[in-house]
Amino acid sequence: MSEYKGRIFGKSVQQATxxxxxxxxxxxxxxxxAEDAERARRFLFRVIDVTYGSDSADPTWPERTAGAYMSGDAAGTPYTLHDPEQRLYKVATCAPLGYIDASGDFRKPKSLPAQFARVTAPAAEDFAFLRERMGDMRIGLLxxxxxxxxxxxGIxxxxxxxxxxxxxxxxxxxxxxxxxxxGQVLASQGRYACLLFDPHGEYLEGGSxxxxGLRDHPWAAERLKVYATRATGAGATALRLSLAELTLGDLQTAYEWTSAQQDAIYRLIRFHREEWLTHVAEVDIDTLVxxxxxAAATMSVIQRRAQRIxxxxxxxxxxxxxxxxARIVDELMDGYSVLVDSSGLSSMEEILVASVITRRVLETYGGIYLEDRERFAALPPTLVALEEAQRVLSRVKRSDENVFPRVAREGRKFKVGLCAVSQQPKLIDDELLSQFNTFFILGLADEKDRNILRGSSKQDISNLGxxxxxxxxxxxxxxxLEAPFALPAQVWLYEEYLKSVQGPAPLPARPEGAGKGFAE
Known part of the structure; x- marks a missing residue:
């Protein structure tokens, strides 16, 4: 592209017009x-605002001219503005992104381009410096x-x-x-792994x-494991966790407990060990009290929840x-992607399931890190993706027993990353949000959501509201951290993306006559 856009006339290193x-x-x-031929630099800008301008010295002229148009509309005699291209123009305010020097290296904006420099749409070679930074997990086009x-x-x-x-x-x-x-994790063929919790049943089958969905991915048959609470067709395993896998930390993550209720649970665990949940669910309230x-009210809440679990x-x-x-963790360590379809469970039940499995992932990877560095080095980087993540990453949910803040703080050391999917980032604890190095920001109408991301983003997005x-x-x-500035992207439609994915090579054709006996 070499479309002519205009000429720079101001303003500073931090803002151009x-x-x-x-x-x-x-x-x-x-x-x-914008090209600065004198210094052999090519500057890149992002448009952050566009306003009207006119060559009239009278500041009231645009308002009066609008009135003339309105009078013509009312009278049925359209008003005509002579030479609008000479009298009217637009002014774009831009955030400087940086410049490309004579050697092709990109540098942050610390200098001004030549005043009145020509502004054009960028050419393909203007983004050559970006190609090597885009990584192997591509999600769309610039x-x-x-x-x-x-x-x-990508990243x-x-x-x-x-x-x-x-x-x-x-x-x-x-x-x-x-x-x-x-899909890109699947296509990595075991180089990376993903644990994806699907509370709505849309990732596997695609929705309506x-x-x-992921079931349609060319590598799904070889690299995807599915666990579900409902019938999802061939290839899925029933999601059945053993009661012994639940920990107190999982219950504290999924449910809100008062201090009295927590004290009662500690006593139950001390008296009944691993059998405390079954004991509470089956014994009458008076005996438990x-x-x-x-108090009976305290025990009644614990019993109802135990019975529900x-x-x-x-x-x-x-x-x-x-x-x-443990089986799921083994599959992740072997480079499989695991989808846990928890549709049909309540929000608390889904969090309980996610907490149990995520805790096992973090503890297993952490144990291998401490005990066998050679084996740890061979583990694939593993991403744990959770919908509506604000439910477990809010400030009120920050406790030593909640595994998800632990993943955010400690996971990268053990090759476990957290993917927080949320409509309300403002509800996520800002200290935890600052641990996230990659943001994919789609449309957000709430200014509070945009503000919290502005303070935690690894690139400046203060002007992008x-x-x-x-x-x-x-x-x-x-x-x-890899991108030199916040990148605008058009994400591929998943159905179109699938067309570009090359699946496993088919088996070679059977040679003609291979089924005949040697005697023949």
């Missing part, structure tokens, strides 16, 4: 370039305003363990992005209509059942 023709289309988020640029945008798979945030309001493309990201010495379809009381969470607010479904802002 240029004048454009009245008829030139300019869009928020558009990336433009976007400039309403257009896309032939440059795939390094090794950075998955530095945690990923996917933030957007409903309908803006979170699920599609997650399927593309999980013609949408496709006398045994433990707590034992009645969950994904909990088995059979003490001889092998550990399902209006752009984020006006993103269309599938459009995203990507920030991470």
């Amino acid at each position: 240029f004048r454009s023709f009245y008829g030139t289309d300019l869009f928020l988020g558009e990336i433009l370039s 976007r400039s305003g309403e257009d896309t640029i032939d440059l795939e945008v 390094q798979g090794e950075t998955l363990t530095s945690h990923v945030g996917v933030f957007a309001t409903t309908g803006m493309g979170k699920s599609n992005l997650m399927k593309v990201l999980a 209509g013609t949408r496709r 006398e045994e433990i010495g707590v 034992l009645d969950m379809p994904c909990i088995s009381r059979d003490p001889s059942q092998p550990s399902l969470s 209006p752009e984020i607010q006006t993103l269309m479904p599938g459009e995203a802002i990507v920030t991470n």
Whole structure:
């Protein structure tokens, strides 16, 4: 592209303004370039605002001219403005992104381009410095305003363990992005692993209509393991956790407990060890009150929850059942992606299941790190993806027993990353959010959500509020340590992405006559 856009006339190292023709289309988020031939530099800018301008010295002229148009409308005699291209123009305010020097290296903006420098749409070679930074987990194309640029945008798979945030309001493309990201993990053929909790049953099958899911991925048959609480077709294993796999920390993560209730649980564990949940569920309240010495109301809450847990379809009381969470961890360590379809469970039950499995992942990887560094080095970086992550990452949920903040703080050391998917990042503890090195920001209408991300992003997005607010479904802002600035992206539609994925090589054709006997 070499479209002419206008000429720079101000303002500073941190903000540039240029004048454009009245008829030139300019869009928020558009990336433009300006050449400084004297210094052999090519500057890149991002449009953050567009305003009207006129050559009239009278500041009231635009208002009076609008009135003349209105009078013509009322009288049925349209008003005509002579030479609008000469009298009217647009002014774009831009955030400087940096410049490319004579050697082709990209540098942060610490200098001004030549005043009145020519502004154009960028050429393909302007983004050559980005190609080597885009990593092997590609999710779409670089976007400039309403257009896309032939440059795939992505992140390094090794950075998955530095945690990923996917933030957007409903309908803006979170699920599609997650399927593309999980699809890339599948396509890595075991180089990376992913544990994906699916509370809505949309990742596996794709949801409604013609949408496709992870089951349709060319590598699903070889690299995807599925556990479900409902019938999901061939290839899925029933999600049945042993009661012995539940820890007190999992119960504290899934449920809110008062101090009195926690004291009662500690006493029950001291008296009945691993059998305390079954004991509470089966013994009458009066006996429990006398045994433990707590109020009947306190014990009643504990008993109701214990009974509900034992009645969950994904909990088995059979003490001889092998550990399902251990099996899942083994599959992750072998480079498989594991999808846990928890649709049909309540929110608390789903968190309980996710906590049990995630705790086993973190503890197993951490144990291998301490005991066998050679084996640890061979483990694939593993991403744990959780929907509505604000439920377990809020400030009120920060406790020593909650495994998810532990993953955010300690996971990268043990090759375990957390992918927090949320519509309300403002509810996530800002200290935990600062641990996330990669953000995929789709449309967010709430200013509080945008503000919390602005303070935690690894790239400056302070000027991108209006752009984020006006993103269309599938459009995203990507920030991470590898990118030199926040990258605007158009995420691939998962169904289109599947067409580009090369699956396992088919078996060679059987030679003609191979079935005949030697005697023949």
